[in-house]
Amino acid sequence: MVVGALTGAAPAAPATDRPATTACPTALAEKATCYTGQDTNGAYYAIAVPNHWNGSLVVHAHGGPDLGDGSDPTRSLDDLGRWAVMVDQGYAWAGSSYRRGGYGTRMAAADTENVRRLFVSEFGTPKRTYVHGQSWGGDVSAKVVEEYGRKNGPYDGALLTSGSRGYDYRVDLRVVYQYYCQNHPRPTEPQYPLWQGLRADSTMTTTGLRARLQECTGYASAPQDRTALQQRNLDDIRAVTKIPERTLESHLRFATFTFRDIVWSRLGGRNPFTNEGVRYAGSHDDAALNAGVERFPADPTAVRDLSYDSDLTGKVAIPVLTLHAIDDPTAFVEHEAAYRATLQGAHRDRYLVQTFTEEHEHSQLSDSEYADSITALDTWVRTGRKPTPASVAASCAAFDRTYGTGCFYDPGFHPSSYASRVLARPGASEWPAMSAVREKAWSREAGVGIAP
Numbered sequence: 001m002v003v004g005a006l007t008g009a010a011p012a013a014p015a016t017d018r019p020a021t022t023a024c025p026t027a028l029a030e031k032a033t034c035y036t037g038q039d040t041n042g043a044y045y046a047i048a049v050p051n052h053w054n055g056s057l058v059v060h061a062h063g064g065p066d067l068g069d070g071s072d073p074t075r076s077l078d079d080l081g082r083w084a085v086m087v088d089q090g091y092a093w094a095g096s097s098y099r100r101g102g103y104g105t106r107m108a109a110a111d112t113e114n115v116r117r118l119f120v121s122e123f124g125t126p127k128r129t130y131v132h133g134q135s136w137g138g139d140v141s142a143k144v145v146e147e148y149g150r151k152n153g154p155y156d157g158a159l160l161t162s163g164s165r166g167y168d169y170r171v172d173l174r175v176v177y178q179y180y181c182q183n184h185p186r187p188t189e190p191q192y193p194l195w196q197g198l199r200a201d202s203t204m205t206t207t208g209l210r211a212r213l214q215e216c217t218g219y220a221s222a223p224q225d226r227t228a229l230q231q232r233n234l235d236d237i238r239a240v241t242k243i244p245e246r247t248l249e250s251h252l253r254f255a256t257f258t259f260r261d262i263v264w265s266r267l268g269g270r271n272p273f274t275n276e277g278v279r280y281a282g283s284h285d286d287a288a289l290n291a292g293v294e295r296f297p298a299d300p301t302a303v304r305d306l307s308y309d310s311d312l313t314g315k316v317a318i319p320v321l322t323l324h325a326i327d328d329p330t331a332f333v334e335h336e337a338a339y340r341a342t343l344q345g346a347h348r349d350r351y352l353v354q355t356f357t358e359e360h361e362h363s364q365l366s367d368s369e370y371a372d373s374i375t376a377l378d379t380w381v382r383t384g385r386k387p388t389p390a391s392v393a394a395s396c397a398a399f400d401r402t403y404g405t406g407c408f409y410d411p412g413f414h415p416s417s418y419a420s421r422v423l424a425r426p427g428a429s430e431w432p433a434m435s436a437v438r439e440k441a442w443s444r445e446a447g448v449g450i451a452p
Contacts, residue, residue: 028050032048058094058130067101067258128381134364142158146316159321166331273298336354
């Protein structure tokens with residue numbers, strides 16, 4: 001069985017062997033000592049301790065999820081190079097590649113906690129510990145905050161950048177794409193319900209998927225090189241799903257390969273997705289689209305298991321600072337409205353500050369802003385003085401004198417509701433998506449969740 005009790009995701013003993021020194025990424029050469037290793041769950045990890053360590057630690061949760069059976073030994077080192085700015089600012093850094101590829105938010109949160117424990121066992125307890133998550137890693141880090149971020153616990157604060165939790169708009173993309181393109185699958189190929197993403201035994205590659213997208217829409221071609229039908233297909237898909245052309249392929253990959261992983265590898269073939277009752281709009285013929293698009297109900301047990309694994313209750317007890325590009329084409333900025341709505345009452349008013357920039361990227365924002373953000377979070381934790389979006393924006397210029405990558409904050413920005421960007425499923429538009437009461441009840445049921 002791929003679905004099992006989540007007790008298996010609890011942190012284990014830290015490591016099979018002590019961390020071994022390794023060459024640091026180029027950006028940290030002669031600035032830090034770097035280590036790699038593998039923990040008892042099989043997760044590879046990377047650690048960096050700067051030469052001039054300020055005594056605090058950043059624990060990193062990477063995005064994705066990457067797909068594959070085992071842990072990727074290069075992933076954490078790559079991430080260390082990508083966020084070398086944290087070490088450059090004097091923080092030690094630790095990141096896990098997770099024990100396997102594929103979906104599993106609680107598993108990834110447990111592996112993130114494992115690498116923190118490993119760091120402590122090798123280097124001692126830091127003055128302060130912060131968890132940082134990027135993209136899906138933002139959801140993982142938010143889960144770390146709820147699971148391990150208790151008052152007087154091991155974590156002092158969280159930095160969530162470009163965070164996301166997105167299925168529904170990719171469900172919509174999958175069915176709308178197929179309505180117009182009819183090539184995923186083709187009529188001559190074995191048919192399967194689209195909520196599967198892809199047949200379990202399919203040999204399709206990302207290159208093959210891209211070719212089908214190109215065939216149907218002229219994706220990545222100059223407008224003058226597309227046929228009239230390709231242009232109309234592209235216009236209709238974009239208008240209905242609100243997904244930008246530049247990330248259409250990456251979202252379709254998620255709705256294909258990651259959906260297959262969720263359905264077949266994590267949920268035993270059960271369907272956690274639905275588009276029943278959703279009305280699609282914006283195409284050249286909405287009536288025909290709504291009459292012809294594939295629809296399906298979700299399996300309640302699959303919904304429960306996916307929700308328990310990855311949804312949040314909003315119960316936080318440590319400072320949380322978020323950073324998100326307004327024009328993020330992958331994790332829409334409206335995700336931040338959903339997170340804000342998830343944190344209610346004192347949890348939101350006391351512990352949450354959200355900042356936004358006028359950037360157009362998802363995977364990596366300005367180093368000046370990352371340095372500014374971790375410093376603002378650290379100052380908040382040390383002094384107890386909660387920052388504002390304006391104060392965070394104002395302090396960025398000092399870091400930009402070092403990094404020169406720009407400060408693009410818009411302190412007055414407030415994202416529209418999640419439902420303004422993503423079509424709500426009937427009866428499923430409230431936040432939090434999983435209440436604390438429901439989470440507690442599910443935690444007592446054997447076999448609930450996604451097995452690590």
